[in-house]
Amino acid sequence: MDTSWYLVLSALLFAVGxxxxxxxxxxxxxxxxxxLMLNAGNLALLAMSRSLGDQDGQVFALIVMVIAACEVVxxxxxxxxxxxxxxxxxxxDFRSLRG
Amino acid sequence: xxxxxxxxxxxxxxxxxxxxxxxxxxxxSVLALIVHLVSLAGxxxxxxxxxxxxxxxxxxxGAVMVLYVFVAAYVGNVDEPLWEPIPGQRFLAPLLGVxxxxxxxxxxxxxxxxxxxxxxxxxxxGFGSPEQIGKLLLERFLVAFEAASLLLLIAxxxxxxxxxxxxxxxxxxSAG
Amino acid sequence: xxxxxxxxLILAFPLAGSIVLALGWRIWPGRAAGWIGTGTIALSxxxxxxxxxxxxxxxxxxxxxxxxxxxxxxxxxxxxxxNVLVDPLSIxxxxxxxxxxxxxxxxSIGYMTTDRGFTRFFSYLNFFVFSMLLLILAGNLIxxxxxxxxxxxxxxxxxxxxxxxxxATKAGMKAFVINVFGDVGLILAAFFIFRELGTFDLLDxxxxxxxxxxxxxxxxxxxCLLLLVGAFAKSAQLPLHTWLPDAMEGPTPVxxxxxxxTMVTAGVYLIARFFxxxxxxxxxxxxxxxxxxxxxxxxxxxxxVVTDLKRIIAYSTMSQIxxxxxxxxxxxYSAGLFHLMTHxxxxxxxxxxxxxxxxxxxxxQNIDKMGGFRRAMPFTCVTLIIGALSLAAFPGTAGxxxxxxxxxxxxxxxxxxxxxxxxxxxxxxxxxxxxxxIGFRVAYGEAVEEAKELEGGHLHHAEPANPATGELEDxxxxxxxxxxxxxxxSWPMRIAMSVLAFGALxxxxxxxxxxxxxxxxxxxxxFYSSSLYNLEIPNxxxxxxxxxxxxxxxxxxxxxYWLYLVRPGTTAALQRRLRGLHGFLEHKWYFDExxxxxxxxxxxxxxxxxxxVFERYVVQGIVVGVTDVVRGAGxxxxxxxxxxxxxxxxxMVTGFAALGLYFLLQxx
Numbered sequence: 056m057d058t059s060w061y062l063v064l065s066a067l068l069f070a071v072g073x074x075x076x077x078x079x080x081x082x083x084x085x086x087x088x089x090x091l092m093l094n095a096g097n098l099a100l101l102a103m104s105r106s107l108g109d110q111d112g113q114v115f116a117l118i119v120m121v122i123a124a125c126e127v128v129x130x131x132x133x134x135x136x137x138x139x140x141x142x143x144x145x146x147x148d149f150r151s152l153r154g
Numbered sequence: 155x156x157x158x159x160x161x162x163x164x165x166x167x168x169x170x171x172x173x174x175x176x177x178x179x180x181x182x183s184v185l186a187l188i189v190h191l192v193s194l195a196g197x198x199x200x201x202x203x204x205x206x207x208x209x210x211x212x213x214x215x216g217a218v219m220v221l222y223v224f225v226a227a228y229v230g231n232v233d234e235p236l237w238e239p240i241p242g243q244r245f246l247a248p249l250l251g252v253x254x255x256x257x258x259x260x261x262x263x264x265x266x267x268x269x270x271x272x273x274x275x276x277x278x279x280g281f282g283s284p285e286q287i288g289k290l291l292l293e294r295f296l297v298a299f300e301a302a303s304l305l306l307l308i309a310x311x312x313x314x315x316x317x318x319x320x321x322x323x324x325x326x327x328s329a330g
Numbered sequence: 331x332x333x334x335x336x337x338x339l340i341l342a343f344p345l346a347g348s349i350v351l352a353l354g355w356r357i358w359p360g361r362a363a364g365w366i367g368t369g370t371i372a373l374s375x376x377x378x379x380x381x382x383x384x385x386x387x388x389x390x391x392x393x394x395x396x397x398x399x400x401x402x403x404x405x406x407x408x409x410x411x412x413n414v415l416v417d418p419l420s421i422x423x424x425x426x427x428x429x430x431x432x433x434x435x436x437x438s439i440g441y442m443t444t445d446r447g448f449t450r451f452f453s454y455l456n457f458f459v460f461s462m463l464l465l466i467l468a469g470n471l472i473x474x475x476x477x478x479x480x481x482x483x484x485x486x487x488x489x490x491x492x493x494x495x496x497x498a499t500k501a502g503m504k505a506f507v508i509n510v511f512g513d514v515g516l517i518l519a520a521f522f523i524f525r526e527l528g529t530f531d532l533l534d535x536x537x538x539x540x541x542x543x544x545x546x547x548x549x550x551x552x553x554c555l556l557l558l559v560g561a562f563a564k565s566a567q568l569p570l571h572t573w574l575p576d577a578m579e580g581p582t583p584v585x586x587x588x589x590x591x592t593m594v595t596a597g598v599y600l601i602a603r604f605f606x607x608x609x610x611x612x613x614x615x616x617x618x619x620x621x622x623x624x625x626x627x628x629x630x631x632x633x634x635v636v637t638d639l640k641r642i643i644a645y646s647t648m649s650q651i652x653x654x655x656x657x658x659x660x661x662x663y664s665a666g667l668f669h670l671m672t673h674x675x676x677x678x679x680x681x682x683x684x685x686x687x688x689x690x691x692x693x694x695q696n697i698d699k700m701g702g703f704r705r706a707m708p709f710t711c712v713t714l715i716i717g718a719l720s721l722a723a724f725p726g727t728a729g730x731x732x733x734x735x736x737x738x739x740x741x742x743x744x745x746x747x748x749x750x751x752x753x754x755x756x757x758x759x760x761x762x763x764x765x766x767x768i769g770f771r772v773a774y775g776e777a778v779e780e781a782k783e784l785e786g787g788h789l790h791h792a793e794p795a796n797p798a799t800g801e802l803e804d805x806x807x808x809x810x811x812x813x814x815x816x817x818x819x820s821w822p823m824r825i826a827m828s829v830l831a832f833g834a835l836x837x838x839x840x841x842x843x844x845x846x847x848x849x850x851x852x853x854x855x856x857f858y859s860s861s862l863y864n865l866e867i868p869n870x871x872x873x874x875x876x877x878x879x880x881x882x883x884x885x886x887x888x889x890x891y892w893l894y895l896v897r898p899g900t901t902a903a904l905q906r907r908l909r910g911l912h913g914f915l916e917h918k919w920y921f922d923e924x925x926x927x928x929x930x931x932x933x934x935x936x937x938x939x940x941x942x943v944f945e946r947y948v949v950q951g952i953v954v955g956v957t958d959v960v961r962g963a964g965x966x967x968x969x970x971x972x973x974x975x976x977x978x979x980x981x982m983v984t985g986f987a988a989l990g991l992y993f994l995l996q997x998x
Binding site: 056057058059060061062063064066067068069070071072073074075077078079080081083084086087088090091094097098101102103104105106107108110111113114116117118120121122123124125126127128129131132133134135136138139144145147 | 171180
C-alpha cells in the first residue's frame with residue numbers, strides 16, 4: 056500500500072480523536088481520545104519511516120509511546136484524586152476561568 | 155494480500171476509535187480502545203515495525219490499558235448529562251473534525267511529495283527489529299532514551315503524590 | 331535736571347509708597363501709613379513743580395521731551411520702550427492729579443482713621459496715583475495701555491474696598507467689566523495704529539498721522555472711534571456709564587479721587603492727547619461731542635430725582651465730564667482741560683463735604699432724610715455751599731469761567747456747533763438746580779434728629795448697615811469701621827477741604843477772558859500744531875456768554891431755593907403729577923435694564939446653552955460615547971470567556987483549521 060493511504064488513515068483517526076475531546080465530558084473518556092490522537096501520530100511517524108527507509112522514525116514513535124504512558128499515569132492519578140475528594144467528574148463544572 | 159490486511163486493520167482502528175467517542179459507558183470506551191490499539195499493532199507490522207508493534211501490544215494495550223480498566227472500574231459509571239450547555243458544540247465539533255481531516259488530507263495528497271506515492275524502498279532484513287532499535291537507542295538516541303526514563307520516574311512519583319491519602323481531606327469540595 | 335528726570339521721580343514716588351506700605355503693612359504703627367502715603371504724593375507734586383519750571387525755560391515750540399528708561403521689546407518690527415513724554419499737557423495733568431491727590435490723601439487720614447483696612451487703603455490709593463501718572467506720562471501707546479489697565483484695576487480694588495459687602499464687590503466687578511470693554515477698544519485702536527503707521531511712539535504717531543491720513547479717511551475714523559470706546563468706558567459716558575453710580579459703593583475719598591478728579595478724566599485726556607488724529611477724523615470728533623452732550627443732558631436729568639447723596643454727585647460728575655468731552659472734541663482743548671481742573675477742585679470738595687455729612691448721619695446717604703445741618707456742622711456746610719456754587723457756575727467761582735469758555739467756543743465755531751451751546755446752557759440750568767438741591771436740602775431747612783444730636787455735641791450712632799440695601803453688617807475687616815468721622819472733629823479733613831475750597835473759588839481767575847490766559851498759553855506747547863487751538867474768540871462774545879451763563883446759574887439757584895425752602899411740598903406734588911416721567915428718570919433712563927437685556931441675558935443664555943445642551947449632549951456624548959463603545963465592545967468580546975474548557979478547545983481548533991486553510995490556499 057502506498058504511504059499516502061496510511062497518512063490519510065492517520066489524519067482520519069486524529070480527527071476522530073479530537074472530535075471526541077471536544078464532545079465528551081468525562082475526563083476519563085477525554086484521556087482516551089487523547090490516546091487516539093497520539094496513536095494516530097505514531098501511525099504517521101511509522102508510515103513515513105517506512106517510506107524513507109529510516110529507523111529514526113520508529114525510535115521516535117517509541118519515545119512517543121513512553122510519553123503517552125507518563126501522561127496517562129498522571130492523568131489517571133488526577134482522576135482518582137478528584138474522585139476521592141468527591142469532586143464532580145465533569146469537565147464542564149470547572150468554570151473558574153470564566154471572565 | 156497486503157491490501158486486505160491493511161483494510162482489516164484500518165477498519166478495526168477506525169471502528170474502535172468511533173466506538174471510543176460514541177459509547178456512553180466509559181468502560182466500554184476503554185475496551186473499544188483496546189481493540190483500536192490491537193488493530194494499530196497489526197498496521198505497524200505491515201509497516202515493517204515489528205518491535206514497535208510488539209511494544210504497542212505489550213506496553214500500550216497491556217499495561218496502559220490495564221491502568222485504564224482499573225480506574226474505570228474504580229470510578230464507576232459517570233453520568234454524563236444529555237443536555238449540552240455550550241451552544242453549538244454538538245454541531246461544531248464534528249464539523250471541525252471533518253474540516254480538519256479535509257485540510258490534512260488535501261495537504262497530504264496534494265503535497266507533491268514523491269515519496270508517499272510508493273510503498274517505499276526495499277528494506278534490508280532486520281529493519282525494525284529489536285536489535286536495530288536497541289542499537290539506535292543506545293547509540294544515537296541515548297539522551298532521548300535517558301530522558302524518557304527520567305520522565306517515567308517523575309510520572310510515577312507524581313502519581314503517587316497525587317493519590318496518597320491525606321489526613322485532612324475534606325469531603326465534598328466542589329470545583330469552581 | 332531736565333524735565334524727564336523729574337518725570338521718573340514723579341512716577342517713582344507713588345510706586346515706592348505703594349510697595350513700601352504693602353510690604354510692611356503689619357509694622358506701620360498707628361496712622362503712619364496715612365502720612366507715608368500722603369508724603370509720597372506730596373513729593374510727587376513737588377517733582378511736578380520742578381518739571382514745570384524746567385519746561386517753562388524753553389520756547390513754546392520746543393516743550394516736548396521724551397526719555398527712555400529701557401527697551402522693553404525690539405523684535406519683528408515692534409519697538410516698544412519704556413519711555414515718558416513730558417510736555418505741557420502731561421505736566422498740567424500731573425499737577426492736577428498730584429495736587430488733588432495730596433489733599434485727598436490728607437482727607438483720608440481723617441476719614442478712614444478707624445477703618446481696619448487703613449494701611450491697605452493707602453497702598454491701593456498710592457498705586458492708583460502711580461497708574462494714573464503712568465498713563466499721563468506714557469510716551470508710547472503700549473505704556474499708556476498699561477497705565478490704563480492698572481488704573482482700571484486700582485479702581486476695582488478701591489470700589490470693592492469694603493469687600494465683605496456684596497453690593498460693593500458687585501459694583502467693583504461691574505466697573506471692571508465695563509472698563510475692560512473699553513480696554514478692548516483701546517487695544518484694537520493700538521493695533522490699527524500700528525498697522526497703519528508702524529509705530530507705537532506717541533510723537534511719531536502724531537507726525538506720521540499727518541502724513542499718512544487724509545481727512546476723514548475711514549481707517550482714521552475707525553481708529554478714533556475705537557479710542558472713543560476706551561475713553562467713554564473710562565469716563566463714564568453713554569452708553570458705557572452704568573458703572574459710575576454703582577461705584578459710589580467705595581469709601582468717599584475713593585469717590586472723590588477716582589470718580590471725580592482723576593480716573594474719569596482719563597478719557598478726556600486721551601481725546602486731548604490724540605488731537606492730531608481727531609482733527610484728521612472730524613466725523614469721529616463730532617460723534618464724541620454729541621455723545622458728550624447726550625451724557626451731560628441725561629445725567630443732569632437723573633441727578634434731579636435720585637435720592638442718594640453720593641449718587642447725585644456721581645451723576646453730576648458724569649454730566650460735567652460730558653462738558654469736557656464736548657470741549658476737547660470740538661477743539662476747545664484749553665477750555666476743556668481748564669474745566670477739568672476746576673471740576674477736580676469743586677467735585678472733590680463736594681465729595682469730601684458729602685463724606686462728612688454721611689459721617690454725621692451714621693453712614694446713611696438718603697438725602698430725603700437730611701436737613702438743617704448748618705448749625706451743627708458749620709464748616710462742612712460752608713464748604714458744601716462753596717462747592718455747589720462752583721458746580722452751578724455762579725459768577726465769580728471757578729466753574730463759572732471754565733464752563734462758559736467751552737460753550738462760547740462752540741458758538742464761535744458756528745453752524746452745527748450751536749447745538750452744543752444751546753444744549754450746554756440748558757444743562758447748566760439743570761446743574762444749578764440740582765447743585766442747590768444738595769446745598770439747600772442738607773444745610774438748610776428743618777434740622778433732622780441727627781443734626782439736633784450733633785448740636786448737642788453727640789455724634790449719632792446707628793447699627794452698622796449697608797446704606798443701599800439696609801442689611802445689618804459687622805464692623806470687622808472688610809466693612810467700614812465703627813466710628814464715623816466728620817470734618818469738624820478732624821483737622822486733616824479740614825485742611826484738605828479748605829485748600830480745595832480756596833481752589834474752587836479762586837482757581838478760575840487764572841483764565842478770565844480779556845484779562846489773562848494762563849492755561850491757554852501754557853498748553854500751547856502741546857497743541858501748537860492744532861488747527862483749532864487758536865480760534866480767536868472775540869471778547870464781546872466771551873462776555874455775552876458769561877452774562878448768559880451767570881443769569882442761568884442764578885435762576886437755577888433761585889428755582890432750587892423756591893422748590894426746597896419756600897414751598898417744600900412742591901417736589902412731592904410734581905412727583906405725583908408726573909409719575910411716569912419721574913419713574914423713568916429715577917430708573918436712570920432704564921440703561922441698566924437695557925444693558926441687561928442686550929448683553930447680560932444673551933451671555934447668560936449662551937452659558938446655559940453651553941452647559942445644558944452642548945456640554946451634556948455633544949461633549950459628554952463624545953466622551954461617554956467613546957467609553958460606552960469600548961465598554962460595549964469589551965462586553966461582546968467577554969462573551970467568549972465562558973469558562974468552559976471544551977469551548978476554549980473548540981475555539982483553538984477553529985483557529986488551527988483557519989490557519990491551515992490559509993496556508994493551503996497560499997500554497998495552491
